[in-house]
Amino acid sequence: KAGVTxxxxxxxxxxxxxxxxSCSPISGHRSVSWYQQTPGQGLQFLFEYFSxxxxxxxxxxxxxxxxxxxxxxxxxxxxxxELGDSALYLCASSLAGHQxxxxxxxxxxxxx
Amino acid sequence: AQKVTQAQTEISVVEKEDVTLDxxxxxxxxxxxxxWYKQPPSGELVFLIRRNSFDEQNEISGRYSWNFxxxxxxxxxxxxASQVVDSAVYFCALKQGGSEKLVFGKGTKLTVNP
Numbered sequence: 001k002a003g004v005t006x007x008x009x010x011x012x013x014x015x016x017x018x019x020x021x022s023c024s025p026i027s028g029h030r031s032v033s034w035y036q037q038t039p040g041q042g043l044q045f046l047f048e049y050f051s052x053x054x055x056x057x058x059x060x061x062x063x064x065x066x067x068x069x070x071x072x073x074x075x076x077x078x079x080x081x082e083l084g085d086s087a088l089y090l091c092a093s094s095l096a097g098h099q100x101x102x103x104x105x106x107x108x109x110x111x112x
Numbered sequence: 113a114q115k116v117t118q119a120q121t122e123i124s125v126v127e128k129e130d131v132t133l134d135x136x137x138x139x140x141x142x143x144x145x146x147x148w149y150k151q152p153p154s155g156e157l158v159f160l161i162r163r164n165s166f167d168e169q170n171e172i173s174g175r176y177s178w179n180f181x182x183x184x185x186x187x188x189x190x191x192x193a194s195q196v197v198d199s200a201v202y203f204c205a206l207k208q209g210g211s212e213k214l215v216f217g218k219g220t221k222l223t224v225n226p
Contacts, residue, residue: 033214045213048212056211096212098162098209100147100159103158105156
């Protein structure tokens with residue numbers, strides 16, 4: 001069974017640009033969550049989607065947005081990139097409820 | 113508010129030593145779930161174990177064991193006879209019932225030296 005797939009693995013952008021990250025969940029998983037990991041703040045929850053609806057959102061500015069498609073694939077978008085957005089962005093999928101989340105390898109975003 | 117504290121920032125042991133990673137959590141919910149994840153240098157988070165708030169039964173799985181105590185709000189993780197391949201950052205995480213949001217601790221970096 002294929003795991004969670006995130007693309008691209010690495011991205012380099014400059015301040016002010018925007019970026020879109022993609023996540024394909026494990027087959028059958030309808031819940032997709034996104035997390036940001038930085039050395040200073042650790043792992044922080046961005047948002048969670050289930051059946052194309054955002055159910056939970058973390059404490060991030062509106063520049064961070066996401067969506068989920070009917071096949072459960074998800075994208076997150078960051079607009080007007082700032083230096084502080086440099087991080088590892090992790091996507092996780094689950095069957096929801098009490099089931100564990102399974103993570104992808106992440107997209108490492110560097111802002112110059 | 114929910115909070116997870118991993119007081120140990122870094123631990124270094126010699127191969128074959130036992131090592132315990134501490135995790136203390138805070139929540140006002142009666143239904144919640146606790147997890148341990150491992151993050152090797154490659155970056156992906158690997159799920160290790162889940163416990164719900166109603167199941168205090170501790171478990172041993174191979175070289176891994178877990179000690180969940182609601183009375184002290186602790187969910188500790190022990191590796192017996194550590195190996196070099198166990199070197200990674202270990203995260204404890206908390207999820208309240210009805211939400212998919214995971215609240216992570218800061219992680220404990222474990223280095224197992226040959």
